[in-house]
Amino acid sequence: MQDTLPNVHACLIDISSVVSTRRPKGVGVAVLRVIEAIAAEQGIARFHLLTTTAPGFFDQQG
Template sequence: MKPELASAADLTKIRSLLRTCELPEIDLDLGHMGDFLVLRAGGSLVGCVGLERAGDAGLLRSLAVAHERRSAGLGDVLMRAIEARAVAAGVHRLFLLTTTAPNFFASRGYRPCSRVDAPDAIRALTEFTSICPASAACMSRSLDRSISRQEQFHRPSTST
């Protein structure tokens, strides 16, 4: 299974997966799909992850894997792919907010940080300003340029 760039047709499916995984989706719109990756199995969307860019920083958001597909390494596949996409876009440091998975992210190199450590443009995103509670763990990771060579993405086929 290889990550694909999300299409406009994926928005409803991504929002549904995020709701099922109890992750915020209210702010997602078609404008976000250009920086979302998805995983499909048997025609179903089984995973997603997004990136919001702000200069040389980025917000990793909406990492979700369908419950029945967890513990198969799909979260890692999505993480590596979105990190590679971030590096290719000139992002040097990724931030994230999580209420449910700090251990998952810590085991993949993300470290706790204060929200004030995030650049102003990241703190201005809706994840920071209104969607994620103040109790959410803020974490960050510096990205290595070699990451961009590790993953390749492809455009989804036009048939659905």
């Protein structure tokens, strides 16, 4: 089985949401870090973000 995805250079992030009571606890950051780690393992360095409700969150994450 192949370890990386062939010819994939970008991915689309579409996270539904984190329950408001969990937001101050870093759940969204933790989910994003896992996504970033998996993408890095696959050789993906570019992300396309699909959100209309949390652009500020992603701006803070860099």
